Amino acid sequence: MNIYNQNKLHKRLRRQVGEAIADFNMIEDGDRIMVCLSGGKDSYTMLDILINLKISAPINFELIAVNLDQKQPGFPEHILPEYLKSLGIEYKIVEENTYGIVKEKIPEGKTTCSLCSRLRRGILYRTASEIGATKIALGHHRDDILETLFLNMFYGGKLKAMPPKLMNDTGEHIVIRPLAYCKEKDIIQYANLKDFPIIPCNLCGSQPNLQRQVIKDMLNEWDKKFPGRIETMFRATQNVTLSHLCDPKLFDFKGIKKGDDIINGGDIAFDREEIPVNSFDASEISEQDLILWKEVN
Known part of the structure; x- marks a missing residue:
């Protein structure tokens, strides 16, 4: 990709994040935003764009990157601290052996996502309180929102997706998703261009036949066969x-x-x-x- 197209991609993602923040009033003057950094392409992109927006934003807000080290075997503990130090950003690494708990509680062959997600969520909420965060930023993008919509329709009998901004389930924290308007394929391309030090999740990423993966494959197939369908479906979530x-x-x-x-x-x-x-x-x-x-x- 040439420099012109790289700049266009950066500007598009920056504009989409800015629009989402404005549309849902995600960030306000004086906010302390806890940016949840998993080591994956989405959260790296979110942090990168938010740092960029902070420079030119008409309001003052703080960013603190937080990573949960779940003690997965072989997890490269040095990568994120080194990367975040190079950015000069405030950060916190939280160490909790959720990997061991999940492996102990979930029988071999069963999906681990539900328990892992609950444990992770509780730890991040606790951390947000400890560091005085006013908002918790998660790296879910447009495709994640659509996948959740179809997961709830197909498996839960609910017309419910993943909101760009909402109070958490304990009523203590506001959760925001600045990438809500961003396409996953743009994020993949951006992460490759920026050469982020990606850390794969070996706990759940390799599980076959996950319901979410089935939905993702379906949407990707639709996107190939019928260009524009994904965009139309996402617009439908904004036009109820x-x-x-x-x-x-x-x-x-x-x-x-x-x-x-x-x-x-x-x-x-x-x-x-x-x-x-x-x-x-x-x-x-x-x-x-x-x-x-x-x-x-």
């Missing part, structure tokens, strides 16, 4: 019409009476759905339907 879903807890269906105002266009189920020309792939519909669609539009 509660009156046209089925949850009576979120919308007062019982209260609808004849003579009321029309809500969000009303029920147009009898009409042919109008689809913008750039929102579908022509290979998905029949030639006859395509001709009819062109005639109508």
